[in-house]
Amino acid sequence: MPTSRSKKAGSAKKSRRKTGGGSTAVELATKQRDISVSEFFAKNRHLLGFDNPSKALLTTVKEGVDNALDACEEAHIVPDIRVEIERLDETRFKVAIQDNGPGIVKEQVPKIFGRLLYGSKFHRLRQSRGQQGIGISAAGMYGLLTTGQPLRVTTKIGKRKPAHRLDLVIDTQKNEPRIKRDREVEWDVDHGTRVEIQLEGAYRGGQHSVDNYIRQIALANPHARITYVPPQAEEHGAEHVFERVTKELPPEAIEIKPHPYGVELGVLMQMFRDTGARNVRGCLHSDFSRVSSATAKKICDTAKVSEKRRPSAMTRDEAERIHKAIQKTKLMNPPTDCIAPIGEKLITAALKSEIDADFYTSVTRKPTVYRGNPFLVEVGLAYGGDLLADDSVRVYRYANRVPLQYQQGACGITKAVIGTNWKSYQLQQPRGALPVGPALVMVHIASVWVPFTSESKEAIAHYPEILKEIRFALQECGRRMAIHVRKQRRQADELKKRAYIEKYIPQVAIGLEEILGFGENERNKVIRNLKDVLERSRKM
Numbered sequence: 001m002p003t004s005r006s007k008k009a010g011s012a013k014k015s016r017r018k019t020g021g022g023s024t025a026v027e028l029a030t031k032q033r034d035i036s037v038s039e040f041f042a043k044n045r046h047l048l049g050f051d052n053p054s055k056a057l058l059t060t061v062k063e064g065v066d067n068a069l070d071a072c073e074e075a076h077i078v079p080d081i082r083v084e085i086e087r088l089d090e091t092r093f094k095v096a097i098q099d100n101g102p103g104i105v106k107e108q109v110p111k112i113f114g115r116l117l118y119g120s121k122f123h124r125l126r127q128s129r130g131q132q133g134i135g136i137s138a139a140g141m142y143g144l145l146t147t148g149q150p151l152r153v154t155t156k157i158g159k160r161k162p163a164h165r166l167d168l169v170i171d172t173q174k175n176e177p178r179i180k181r182d183r184e185v186e187w188d189v190d191h192g193t194r195v196e197i198q199l200e201g202a203y204r205g206g207q208h209s210v211d212n213y214i215r216q217i218a219l220a221n222p223h224a225r226i227t228y229v230p231p232q233a234e235e236h237g238a239e240h241v242f243e244r245v246t247k248e249l250p251p252e253a254i255e256i257k258p259h260p261y262g263v264e265l266g267v268l269m270q271m272f273r274d275t276g277a278r279n280v281r282g283c284l285h286s287d288f289s290r291v292s293s294a295t296a297k298k299i300c301d302t303a304k305v306s307e308k309r310r311p312s313a314m315t316r317d318e319a320e321r322i323h324k325a326i327q328k329t330k331l332m333n334p335p336t337d338c339i340a341p342i343g344e345k346l347i348t349a350a351l352k353s354e355i356d357a358d359f360y361t362s363v364t365r366k367p368t369v370y371r372g373n374p375f376l377v378e379v380g381l382a383y384g385g386d387l388l389a390d391d392s393v394r395v396y397r398y399a400n401r402v403p404l405q406y407q408q409g410a411c412g413i414t415k416a417v418i419g420t421n422w423k424s425y426q427l428q429q430p431r432g433a434l435p436v437g438p439a440l441v442m443v444h445i446a447s448v449w450v451p452f453t454s455e456s457k458e459a460i461a462h463y464p465e466i467l468k469e470i471r472f473a474l475q476e477c478g479r480r481m482a483i484h485v486r487k488q489r490r491q492a493d494e495l496k497k498r499a500y501i502e503k504y505i506p507q508v509a510i511g512l513e514e515i516l517g518f519g520e521n522e523r524n525k526v527i528r529n530l531k532d533v534l535e536r537s538r539k540m
Contacts, residue, residue, distance in 0.1 A: 050138070050139075050142045052202075053091065053200055053201045053202035054201065054202040054203070054204050054208065054209075055208070055406065056142060056146075056199060056200070056201050057085070057093060057095070057199070057201030057202060057203060057210060058208065058209070058210050058213055058405060059139065059456070060095050060139040060142070060143075060197055060199060060201070061083060061085070061095055061097070061210050061213065061214075062213060062402070062403075062405075063136045063138070063139050064083070064095065064097030064136060064139070064195055064197075065081060065083065065097060065217060065226075066402055067097075067136050067195075068081050068097055068098075068099035068101065068193070069081065069099075069221060069224060069401070070128055071099060071101035071102065071193065072099055072100065072101040072102075072224075073249060073250065074102075075101055075102035076249060076252075077100060077101055077102065078223060078224075078225075078244070078247055078249060079099065079100065079101075079221070079223065079224040079225070080099070080100040080224075080225050080227075081097070081098070081099050081224055081225070081226045081227070082096075082097070082098040082099075082226075082227045082229070083095075083096070083097055083214065083226065083227070083228050083229065084096040084097075084098075084229040085203065085210065085229065085230055085231045086231060087203065087231040087232055088198065091200050091201070091202065092147060092198065092199070092200055092201075093198070093199060093200075093201045093203065093231065094196060094197070094198050095196070095197050095198075095199065096194060096195065096196045096197075097194070097195050098192060098193070098194040098195075099192050099193055099194075100189070100190075100191065100192045101191070101192055101193060102157060102191055103155045103156050103157035103158070103161075103191045103192055103193055104153075104155045104157070104193055105157060106155070106164045106166075109153050109155060109164070109166050109168070110166065110168055110177035110179055111177065112136075112137070113136060113137055113140055113151055113153055113168060113177070113195070114137060114140070114151075114168045114169065114170050114176070114177020114178070114179075115137060115170065115175055115176060115177055128253070128400065136195065137170065139151075139197055139199070140168075140169075140170065140197055141170045141172065142199055143197040143198050143199040144169050144170065146199050146200035147198045147199055147200060149198040150167040150168055150169045150180045150181075151167070151168055151169070151195065151196070151197050152165065152166070152167050152195070152196040152197075153165070153166050153168070153193065153194070153195055153196075154185065154187060154193070154194040154196075155192070155193040155194070156187055156189060156190075156191050156192060156193075157191055158190070158191055159190040159191065161191075162184045163184065163185050163186065163187035163189075164182065164183070164184060164185070165181075165182075165183055165184075165185045166179055166181065166182050167179070167180040167181040167182075168180060203230075203231050207405075208405050208406065210230070211228075211230065212405075213403055213405055214226060214228045214240070214242065215242070215354060216396050216398075216403035217401075217402070217403055218242035218350070218354065219347075219350045219351065219354055219380075219396065219442060220342060220350075220398050220401040220402070220403065220442070220444060221401055222244060222245035222246055222342070222346045222347075222349060222350040222353075223244055223245070223246050223247065223248060223249055223250065223346075224242075224244055225241070225242065225243055225244045226241075226242040227239055227240070227241050227242075228240045228241075228242070242354075243353075245346060245349045245350050245353055246346060246349070250340040250341075250342070251337075251340045252340070253337070253338050253339055253340045253448075254335075254337045254338050255338065256289050256334055256335050256337075256338045256374075256448065257287060257288055257289040258287075258288055258289065258372065259288065259289050259290060259331070259333075259334040259369070259372035259373070260284075260288050260290075260291060260326040260329075260331060260372065261326070261327070261331065261369070261371070261372035262371045262372020262373055263288075263323075263326075263372065264323075265319065265320055265323045268319055268322065268323050269314070269316065269319045271283070271287055271311075272311040272312065272314045272319060273311070273312055275287055275311050275312075277311060278310070279307060279308045279309060279310065279311070280296075280300055280305060280306070280307055280308075280309045280310075280311055280314065280322070281293065281296045281297055281300055281307035281308070282296075283311045284296035284299060284300075284322075289334050289335060290331050290332040290333070290334055290335075291331065295329065295331065298329060299322060299325045299326055299329050300322070300325075302325035302328060302329065303318070303321035303322045303324070303325035304321065305318050305321060305322055333367075333368070333369050333374070334369060334372060334373075334374050335374070336367035336374045336376070338374060338448050339367060339374055339375065339376060339446045339447060339448065340446065341364050341376055341378055341444075341446055342364075342378055342401065342444060342446075343364060343378075344362040344363065344364050344378075345362075347362035347364075347378060347380040347442070347444075348360050348361065348362045348380065350380075351380050351382045351440075351442070355382045355385070355386075355387070355440055356385045356386040357382035357383055357384050357385035357386070357387055357438075357440070358383060358384030358385050358484075358488075359382070359383040359384055359481060359484045360380075360381070360382050360383075361380070361381050361477050361480045361481065362378065362379065362380040362381070362477070363378065363379050363473045363476045363477055364376065364378045365377045365378070365469050365472060365473050368465065368469060369465070370451070370463045370465040370466060371463075373447055373448050373449045374447065374448060375445060375446060375447035375448075375450075375466065375469075376445075376446050376447075376469070377443070377444070377445055377446075377466070377469040377470050377472075377473050378443070378444040378446070378473065379441065379442065379443050379444070379470070379473035379474055379476075379477050380441070380442040380444075380477075381439060381440070381441050381442075381477040381478075381480075381481060382439065382440045383437075383438060383439045383440075383481050383484065383485070384438050384439075384488075385438070387438035387439060387440055388438060389437060389438040390436070391436065392433070392434040392435070392436055393417075393422075393427070393434055393435045393436065393437055393439045393440065393441055394439070394440040394441070395408070395413070395414060395417055395434065395440075395441050395442075395443070396440065396441070396442040396443070397411055397413045397414070397442075397443055397460070398442065398443065398444040398445065399444075399445050399447075399450045399452070399457070399460060400445070400446055400447065400450060401444070401446075402457075404457070404458055404459060404460070405458065406456075406458040406459075407453070407454075407458040407459040408459075410453060410459045411453075411458075411459035411460050412459070412460040412461060412462040412463065412466055412467055412470070413443045413445070413460055413470060414434075415462060415467060416443075416467045416470035416471050416474065417434060417435075417441060417443070417470075417474060418432065418433065418434060419467070419471065420435075420471055420474045420475060420478065422435035422437075422478065424478070424482070425478035425479065425481055425482040425485075426481070426482045426485040426486065427439065439481070441474070441477070443470055443473075443474075445460060445466065445470075451463055451466070505527055505530045505531060506527060508526075508530065509523045509524075509526040509527045509530070510523065
């Protein structure tokens with residue numbers, strides 16, 4: 001006879017079979033909860049560039065330097081940046097980045113450094129290094145996860161203002177900062193910020209090293225003075241100072257409104273809901289760039305939507321007709337004062353200050369547009385000198401003056417370099433690979449919104465418009481380099497021929513002496529005359 005317990009077990013099995021097995025809907029509902037962005041990235045830190053110890057150290061330095069440079073430039077201060085890396089033990093380091101920027105208001109410090117996705121750059125269409133408000137706070141979170149030590153921020157906003165030092169951590173479940181300690185300290189600077197993070201890392205040399213990153217950041221930011229103190233400086237040499245090439249700040253990037261060509265349907269519908277304009281015509285004119293009142297009316301007429309229609313009352317069908325009408329309407333490209341190029345002269349000067357080469361050139365292309373976003377491409381090239389002839393050409397990739405250190409093979413910049421026919425420009429090139437020769441190429445993309453392939457911002461997406469501009473700039477630099485290389489080869493051939501002639505001039509004179517019966521004085525005169533003719537021919 002089955003017991004009551006076996007009957008209950010049987011009925012439970014039947015119930016589970018009816019519901020497909022496992023937990024019931026009610027039980028599943030009790031397990032649901034919100035996931036904060038900090039908690040997500042804490043478990044997926046590889047997405048932000050913290051997937052191994054050496055990369056984590058480099059990413060931390062990169063995020064700190066980016067913030068420091070942006071802060072100085074927004075305050076119109078010529079940057080003076082100091083980067084220190086101290087080895088605490090075999091796998092633990094302390095990274096400190098100090099700037100002479102405007103400082104940070106004390107109340108803002110916890111939000112900036114203790115909360116992910118908090119910042120002032122994400123919502124603005126203008127060129128800047130950081131955008132998402134993730135970088136430096138993610139570095140602090142990584143330090144907390146690996147060492148248990150809080151992030152320390154020392155900041156001062158004026159010569160007569162006190163300096164504040166805060167130790168803080170991120171509550172990953174709530175994405176909220178927690179202040180561990182807050183105090184006033186003596187700090188002998190007029191203004192600025194210093195960030196200190198303890199973390200597990202690995203200090204290595206090579207292409208992906210912090211040392212190489214600092215050299216590259218100095219090239220793309222010739223207006224900055226960067227002092228770098230590597231770990232165990234007594235072994236690797238004293239601190240390295242990368243002096244600024246110019247005291248002039250880059251031109252200020254002006255914020256612009258979104259361009260209609262780059263706005264998708266869902267975004268357009270949201271803008272209609274959020275606008276302060278009273279009608280659709282006013283919204284198109286005031287909330288977008290390059291849309292005049294007359295053009296806005298033309299868009300409404302094409303879409304067969306009343307220009308006086310209240311934006312918040314727009315239906316999805318009406319919004320879609322407006323979206324399609326925008327694509328059919330000819331609009332000016334967006335303004336380009338929202339991007340700030342390095343400039344050809346400064347690129348060349350920076351290359352000369354850091355690279356020992358025989359030839360330098362650079363090209364800054366005119367601004368153009370992808371998906372309604374303005375961008376421009378710059379290329380600098382150095383050839384010869386200390387650069388190795390038997391190695392692949394060194395490629396430095398930049399986005400908004402920031403070096404891209406990883407995922408070179410997946411980057412659109414690398415694809416454009418490989419896709420250029422370098423054999424036409426006197427360099428060897430294996431099929432489907434980087435060219436080989438004594439050259440260095442730096443490619444810089446400046447844009448209000450750089451199309452990175454991931455959150456870690458390590459590679460540029462393969463937009464056809466961007467690849468085309470890069471290729472054009474590379475080809476222009478390649479043509480100039482080829483002219484230089486051919487000239488060098490001609491000169492080398494001439495010197496070789498000249499050496500042969502000089503070698504046999506005395507033999508010619510001796511032959512003439514024997515045939516014509518010259519004396520020694522006449523023979524020496526013939527040698528001098530022949531050398532004089534050879535010298536005059538070289539100068540012609």
